[in-house]
Amino acid sequence: MKFKNILWDWNGTLLNDVDICVEIVNGLLEAHGSDTFHKIHYKSIFGFPVSQYYEKAGFDFSKESFDSLAVKFIDSYNDAVMNCQLHANAQDTLQELHKKGGQQFILTAAYKESVIELLSHYNIDHFFRDIAGLDNIKAESKVDKGINMMKQHQLIPQQTLMIGDTLHDFEVAKAMGVSCVLVADGHQSEERLKSGVGAANVITQLSALNNWLYS
Numbered sequence: 001m002k003f004k005n006i007l008w009d010w011n012g013t014l015l016n017d018v019d020i021c022v023e024i025v026n027g028l029l030e031a032h033g034s035d036t037f038h039k040i041h042y043k044s045i046f047g048f049p050v051s052q053y054y055e056k057a058g059f060d061f062s063k064e065s066f067d068s069l070a071v072k073f074i075d076s077y078n079d080a081v082m083n084c085q086l087h088a089n090a091q092d093t094l095q096e097l098h099k100k101g102g103q104q105f106i107l108t109a110a111y112k113e114s115v116i117e118l119l120s121h122y123n124i125d126h127f128f129r130d131i132a133g134l135d136n137i138k139a140e141s142k143v144d145k146g147i148n149m150m151k152q153h154q155l156i157p158q159q160t161l162m163i164g165d166t167l168h169d170f171e172v173a174k175a176m177g178v179s180c181v182l183v184a185d186g187h188q189s190e191e192r193l194k195s196g197v198g199a200a201n202v203i204t205q206l207s208a209l210n211n212w213l214y215s
Helices: 018-031 039-045 050-057 066-083 090-099 112-121 143-152 167-176 190-197 206-213
Strands: 005-008 103-111 130-134 160-164 179-183
Touching: 018 039, 018 066, 039 050, 050 066, 066 112, 090 103, 090 206, 103 112, 103 143, 112 130, 130 143, 143 167, 160 167, 160 206, 167 179, 167 190, 179 190, 179 206
Parallel strands: 005 103, 005 160, 103 130, 160 179
Antiparallel strands: none
16 A cells, blocks of 8 residues: 555545535525525535635625524534435445555544544444544634644654545645545536646546555
8 A cells, every 4th residue: 555544534525415515505595595506516616614615605694694504504414414325436445445454534624423423324433543523513624633633643644645525635635744635526526626736636536546545
């Protein structure tokens, strides 16, 4: 293996939850009397911090606060997420890395306790040495969480790979000093990812990870 340590993003990278996110946000927009959008547009505007993405989507925080919208979103999300599936090849990839002795971690901007519950639901929790997530539902930056994880587990940057689906994952990897590959099968489009980090750092699906993971 090229890397001993694999840091996985969760939403959109391992968990295929884009469709329900679009559906829920469109429901909130309809309730506000605002225009809804298709998944293509969603992938062109989604990003971190999520509050800025909500503004791009058309929400007016003078009418309803981001905190209120975030609660409504997460309530609907929690009701629907158990019906989502992992991305194709996710479980096989985790299993193969586990067999080869790689240390795997989750580094997410989602609420940590919810992610722990989902990992158990999908029966993949045993693959991960540790999970770093947020203690709130605002989906803010995870840079500090990533840096703390590196320190806590004494991970060597040159031996560590971050796998995500957004430009923020690349920013987090850069802050930690680790390599990064983005999978264009999640919350941001392939074109957007390539324009932000270059085509060499973007793959279209998890099955294309082998060139990154193995010599």
